[in-house]
Amino acid sequence: FIELKELENLSDLRLEIAGGMTAEDEPFVEEQRRKLIQAGLEDSFSIRPNITREQKLDFLRNLTIFSVPARYPEAFGLYVVEAMAAGVPVVLPNAGSFPELVNITQGGCVYDSDKNGTLTDALEDVLSDPMKAKKMGLQGHRAVSEN
Incomplete structure (x- = not known):
């Protein structure tokens, strides 16, 4: 996603993540969230667990x-x-x-x-x-x- 956002024609791309999340999944999901925030993309994604x-x-x-x-x-x-x-x-x-x-x-x-x-x-x-x-x-x- 981070690489795609760097492309001029896809700069308005959003990442939408949804689905079941267990306590076991939380560390991985949190790591991905941190990576996105560190890349300056905090306004370009959403995570919706357990919908x-x-x-x-x-x-x-x-x-x-x-x-x-x-x-x-x-x-x-x-x-x-x-x-x-x-x-x-x-x-x-x-x-x-x-x-x-x-x-x-x-x-x-x-x-x-x-x-x-x-x-x-x-x-x-x-x-x-x-x-x-x-x-x-x-x-x-x-x-x-x-x-």
Whole structure:
């Protein structure tokens, strides 16, 4: 996110973080918050832990892009399907079920999670092309709705 904010065409980008947070997650989340503040981005992000179902639906509807850079292979990420159902394009690591899910739905793209910078490049690619993002969002929504 910090690298993306440095790009002229993405300087107005916001980072929205939401979802379940346990006591075990708090140190990591706090570390990320500190990094963002140290980068001077305190007005460019929000963190909403433990939101309700309605808040989650509202959250998803207001996103431009959805990415969870999981460091472990997910057997199935329900949150990805929820984002697609909301018409939001997804950018996911090439691990677990994500490549197959993106291939079947065409609702986003995957990046090589073993290489530095590929997440940033993938996000920049989608965020810099609103028509591409819209098409991915529509395709993901259609695939989830029809299945």
